[in-house]
Amino acid sequence: MRKISTLVISILLVLVLVAGCANQPAAAPAKEKFPNKAISLVAHTAPGGGGDVFARQLGKAIQTATGNTVVIDNRSGGSGAVALQYVAESKPDGYTLLGITDTMIITPINNNIPKDLSSFKPVARVVLDPNVLYVRADSKWTADSMLEAIFKGKQNIKWAASQAGTPETAVIDTLIKKHNAKISSVLMGDGSKALTAVLGGDVEASVAEIAEIKPQLDAKQVKILMSFNSQRNPASPDIPTFAEKGYPDLSIDKFRGIAAPKDTPDEIVKILEDAIKKALEDPEYKKTYTANMQIPAFQGSAEFQKTITAKTELYKKAFAK
Known part of the structure; x- marks a missing residue:
């Protein structure tokens, strides 16, 4: 009889322990480290x-x-x-x-x-990523002569841009609409076609990122007149900005x-x-x-x-x- 009682008590203790464990909250899964995949x-x-x-x-x-x-x-x-x-x-x-x-x-x-x-x-x-105004390297244009032509000249100057709805066309539109600049904006479809138009003499200038014209810049086929950044680029400190020429609203950075x-x-x-x-x-x-x-x-x-x-x-x- 004593053995049966002992067995019953042992079983009850086991059941109590199991029930107690079941009531314990489950351990939270470890948080995955980020990043752990591509x-x-x-x-x-x-x-x-x-x-x-x-x-x-x-x-x-x-x-x-x-x-x-x-x-x-x-x-x-x-x-x-x-x-x-x-x-x-x-x-x-x-x-x-x-x-x-x-x-x-x-x-x-x-x-x-x-x-x-x-x-x-x-x-x-x-x-x-600076946008700049550039021309063919052997052209007559300087920063000051270009500003003189578009603001005081009698004829429109052709500038190429890649396509509508870009930062490049934004600054050209601002020059035309707000400052009455004498510019004919020629949309080429992409930057490489605009570059070809400049090199071929079909347009006088174009607006582009420096990276887009870097090979031609290094080969001295084009030259930069001005930048549309708010301040001069430390990598090209000799290039003036439109802001310092009196047009801070053309700083697009x-x-x-x-x-x-x-x-x-x-x-x-x-x-x-x-x-x-x-x-x-x-x-x-x-x-x-x-x-x-x-x-x-x-x-x-x-x-x-x-x-x-x-x-x-x-x-x-x-x-x-």
Whole structure:
């Protein structure tokens, strides 16, 4: 009888212990470290375009800084509209990012498209990519003679630009509409065709990113007259700005940066922001952006959002109909 009682008590104790364990809260699963797989960095241009080159160069630097793979995904079309929609609708987990520039502000202003930068959370501004006014190297033009011609001359001067709805056409439109400049704006479709028109003498000048004309600049086929940045570029300190010539409203300080889908958690955005800041210090990346005459201009997420908001207002005025 005693043995049976002991057995019963033992069974009851086991049941009590099991029940007690069952009532304990389950251990929370360990939080996954970010990043733990490849990051997709979407470029809004085809391979070789400005957005693609930026994404590849920065992606390589981020890989070096973090040890994590960065894969470039080219989604060109619609002046950035295709890339905007694709990334905005991607999972907000930090693994799909978008390389952004002023184009992503301008395209939604000028076109009825489903997504704009309000569908994103800025991660970081990386560099400024200067727009410049350039001419053929053997032309007669200087900065002062060009200003004299477009503001006091009797005939329109032909300037080429890549396509409508770009930072390049924004500054040309501002010159024509606000300052009554005598300029005939010739849209060429892309920067390479605009360059060909300048070299062939079909137009007097064109507006472009320095990176787009760097080979011809190095070969002394073209020369830069002025920059549309707010201050002189440390990489080319001899080039004056439109701002210092009395036209501060022509300072566009074109940016290149990174954004994530809007609902991406802040802690993931912070990790990415820190990785980009570290990447800017990478010696190889420094050589690359210096060679392209880009200006390092890091801004974290919050400051970058302020920049985007201010530039949105600037471009709304520039493209007002």
